[in-house]
Amino acid sequence: MIDLAWLVVAIPLASSTLLLMLGRRSDAWGHLLATLASAAAFVVGLLVVLEVVGQSPEARVNDVHLFSWIPAGELSIDAGLRVDPLSLTFVMLITFVGTLIHVYSIGYMSHDVARRRFFAYLNLFVAAMLVLVLADSYALLFVGWEGVGLASYLLIGFWNQRTEYAVAAKKAFVMNRVGDMGLLVAMGLLFANLGTVSFSGVDAAAGSLSTPMATAIGLALLLGACGKSAQFPLQAWLGDAMAGPTPVSALIHAATMVTAGVYLIVRADAVFSAAPTAQLVAACIGAFTLLLGAAIACAKDDIKKSLAGSTMSQIGYMVLAAGLGPIGxxxxxxxxxxxxxxxxxxxxxxxxxxxxxxxxxxxxxxxxxxxxxxxxxxxxxxxxxxxxxxxxxxxxxxxxxxxxxxxxxxxxxxxxxxxxxxxxxxxxxxxxxxxxxxxxxxxxxxxxxxxxxxxxxxxxxxxxxxxxxxxxxxxxxxxxxxxxxxxxxxxxxxxxxxxxxxxxxxxxxxxxxxxxxxxxxxxxxxxxxxxxxxxxxxxxxxxxxxxxxxVLTRAARRDLFADDVNEALVMRPGQHLTRTLTYADTAVVDGAVTGAAAGTVASGRVLRRLQNGYVRSYAATILAGVVVAGAVLHLVRL
Incomplete structure (x- = not known):
């Protein structure tokens, strides 16, 4: 059954694809198909868990090879699944809670004309989240990582006819891209130093990393974790993400996606064990964010935004524990x-x-x-x-x-x-x-x-x-x-x-x-x-x-000025830099090109006057040239 673990991902992915391709033709039954797909993924996952439970503890870590994915010179990456107790714990959580939320959504979204599309996006998220937790390499994990980001964007902005909801979706998407850059940098450093991005390869060779390099990789991974799990300093998007339908908040922004950062830290144990400074930073961020989120939750009167602050705080507990190392x-x-x-x-x-x-x-x-x-x-x-x-x-x-x-x-x-x-x-x-x-x-x-x-x-x-x-x-x-x-x-x-x-x-x-x-x-x-x-x-x-x-209450109502800080430290300097670069591009780069063209045109206008078609003008020009040449020769002799 372990060799068929790929069905856990394939079933909801196929359902999502089918619903999106059929469009309105599946409106009448699309929600039922999506719910059955999530339930089927849970059943397959449960069968895999039962088989793994029957194995001895030392045999419970299984790598399932699927196909050769990126054969490019020294970079050779295979697509495969890591089927072990950690990944299976997430599989059970995602599929079981996900199925319950699918069932709940049948009633909650019953009057929405785009219910079929909503369920297609839910299935897409479940599939992407399962790729994230079952991947056997950082590269394939990144595919799932971006997939859940896309699904989150689509579901936060599901009611995009309201401008504020569309803006909230873009804000969450952009802030998560900052964290994603950290994960990309970490993968680049891992390949440059270890020649691999597979979990098994990194786990075996992480001890050879120098402490500064291990710290750099650990901090880059931590940046990715902070973005996805709404931890300081990339926490400001979570409250706005409540713009999506409430089942989305329950599945993505409470139970599963926002915990992906915790999964990443635990999965990257070999790197963090070689980088105690990065571990300490993770623990500090978790401790700070659990208090930050709690303070925000105290001041919110919006029930969903108060729960969002609570989620931020509870994930802070998890990051704190993960930052304490193997004991946590x-x-x-x-x-x-x-x-x-x-x-x-x-x-x-x-x-x-x-x-x-x-x-x-x-x-x-x-x-x-x-x-x-x-x-x-x-x-x-x-x-x-x-x-x-x-x-x-x-x-x-x-x-x-x-x-x-x-x-x-x-x-x-x-x-x-x-x-x-x-x-x-x-x-x-x-x-x-x-x-x-x-x-x-x-x-x-x-x-x-x-x-x-x-x-x-x-x-x-x-x-x-x-x-x-x-x-x-x-x-x-x-x-x-x-x-x-x-x-x-x-x-x-x-x-x-x-x-x-x-x-x-x-x-x-x-x-x-x-x-x-x-x-x-x-x-x-x-x-x-x-x-x-x-x-x-x-x-x-x-x-x-x-x-x-x-004063503290008023500050907490504004998320302790997180948006204001981001605007002052990032957005405004970024806008100023953009305006400066735009001016330089227009005035200097484009100006040099257009200036040369304008000079050529102006020279042509001047020289064009010499070509007027009158013989007497040409004769006068020749005579003037002879006089000037004679004068120059005369002056030279002097």
């Missing part, structure tokens, strides 16, 4: 998997709330929805408890392992990284509780259309209702994962033992604080965060208009 790799992937479930559940729950409220995204116009959306309330609550890390929900097992690992080390590092992780846990509890209470609890800040209140009531008139079964069932499944997945993946050796053939066996050193103290402190901080949110948003009336807030 398995926990980074552990949290990535559990996060894929509860964050997809949160986004789909938010989509149901929006669907029931006329697509309104402002949480200040919600309130009291638990009475009319019971299923959504219960499932959202399960995912909320999972993300804030309440035992026995999934986040308690995965995120708390990262917090414990962050306290491992010497000198300043465990205190800085561990402290950041603890603060992040408290702030996460606050902003997620804020979202939960503002949305489902308190008094309704809307008026039911069926109520007999006067039409002059200033509150928005709506008729909130529970979503249909096709939308609630996938969220229920994700909520069950948010409840039980952490415990299930911790049984026995759990996910750490499963990933050991890739991450290696690691003896986990003791943190600088006793583990019970870390766990107790984390739970106390989580309780404080929930209590503060309940006091402010559960017990008190929530104003429908956001108050001015503190």
């Amino acid at each position: 790799y398995a926990y980074a992937i552990f949290h990535l998997v559990t996060h894929g479930f509860f964050k997809a559940g949160l986004f789909l729950g938010a989509g149901s709330v929006m669907h029931a409220n006329g697509d309104a995204t402002d949480m200040r116009t919600y309130g009291g929805l638990r009475k009319v959306m019971v299923v959504t309330w219960v499932t959202f609550a399960a995912c909320w408890l999972a993300i804030i890390g309440v035992p026995p929900f999934a986040g308690f097992y995965s995120k708390d392992k990262i917090i414990e690992t962050a306290f491992v080390g010497e000198g300043w590092q465990p205190w800085v990284f561990g402290g950041a992780a603890l603060v992040g846990a408290a702030v996460t509890a606050f902003y997620m509780s804020r979202m939960f209470f503002m949305t489902f609890h308190g008094k309704a800040r809307w008026v039911d259309d069926a109520a007999s209140l006067g039409a002059d009531d200033p509150r928005p008139h709506r008729h909130p209702h529970e979503s249909p079964l096709v939308m609630t069932l996938p969220v229920v499944v994700l909520a069950l994962g948010a409840v039980a997945l952490g415990f299930l993946l911790s049984l026995g050796d759990g996910i750490t033992g499963w990933l050991e053939p890739v991450t290696g066996h690691v003896d986990h050193p003791e943190p600088v604080l006793p583990i019970p103290v870390i766990i107790a402190t984390t739970l106390v901080l989580v309780a404080v965060g929930v209590a503060l949110a309940w006091r402010q948003y559960g017990m008190n009336a929530v104003p429908t208009t956001a108050p001015a807030g503190s």
Whole structure:
């Protein structure tokens, strides 16, 4: 079955191609084909996983050769698949959560005239993401890397009739290209120094890299990871990406694509192990971004943008763990998997709330929805408890392992990284509780259309209702994962033992604080965060208009001025440079060419007067020439 792993990619790719080629002829059944294709990819992936589980741990890393791809002199690249526990973990996450989101989208996009095209793009994304995680070389990984970027662009700007959505898609696409340049540079340096870009070749030869070169390659890879995973300093695009339909936010910008940077760091373990400075930078970026995203999430009233800040923060935890090296790799992937479930559940729950409220995204116009959306309330609550890390929900097992690992080390590092992780846990509890209470609890800040209140009531008139079964069932499944997945993946050796053939066996050193103290402190901080949110948003009336807030609140509402910084440091200097180069091209380069042409034309106009067709003029010219020549000869003799 391992030799047929290519079917996991081929099935959704074929479905996407067929839907795009058939056009409107497939409108009636295109969504069903796309959903079945995603489900079929999951079944094939599951069969491969079952076969690999039956192998001994040392035999679980399999390279499947497909064909010779780039035979060009010294550069010879084969297309193949790396089928191992790491890639298969992602295959299961992508196809299972992806299938649930396909099912949810059948209901969510039921009234959209371009639903068939939407599902074709979803299948395209699934196929590209599977190429990314199954590739056996950095070159083929880059194909999937660009493929998910294209699919993200198409889906963010799906409703491109609205200018702001089209602009958001372009912003995400361009900012990701900056990170992609880092990945390209890393591949070039790997080939120049090692003569290969295959994972097996790089893993075997990375130890021969000099420390400066390994650091350069590691930092270039990290730049690529920051772009795709919305980490500082390339994080500004994620909030704008919420312009896409909510299922897109759940699949691409929460559960899968934005975690590709974490996958890249773990997969490039050999390079980062040879570059401790790059590892440290990764950990610092993760710690900083988890706090940055949490601060942004606290200030957003748009439910999707608050979840986007949360995603940025949670991926920061994963990057922090991956930056800690082998002791954190398995926990980074552990949290990535559990996060894929509860964050997809949160986004789909938010989509149901929006669907029931006329697509309104402002949480200040919600309130009291638990009475009319019971299923959504219960499932959202399960995912909320999972993300804030309440035992026995999934986040308690995965995120708390990262917090414990962050306290491992010497000198300043465990205190800085561990402290950041603890603060992040408290702030996460606050902003997620804020979202939960503002949305489902308190008094309704809307008026039911069926109520007999006067039409002059200033509150928005709506008729909130529970979503249909096709939308609630996938969220229920994700909520069950948010409840039980952490415990299930911790049984026995759990996910750490499963990933050991890739991450290696690691003896986990003791943190600088006793583990019970870390766990107790984390739970106390989580309780404080929930209590503060309940006091402010559960017990008190929530104003429908956001108050001015503190300086920090106003800054967080503007994403801590990320766009302003990018504009000042990159965009304006870039525009100035472009104008300068344009002027130089027009005035100097083109000016020299057009000036020479103009001079030739002007000379021709002057000389043309000598050719007027009159014999007497020619005779006078000859006579003048003779006189001048005679005068010159006379002067020379003198």
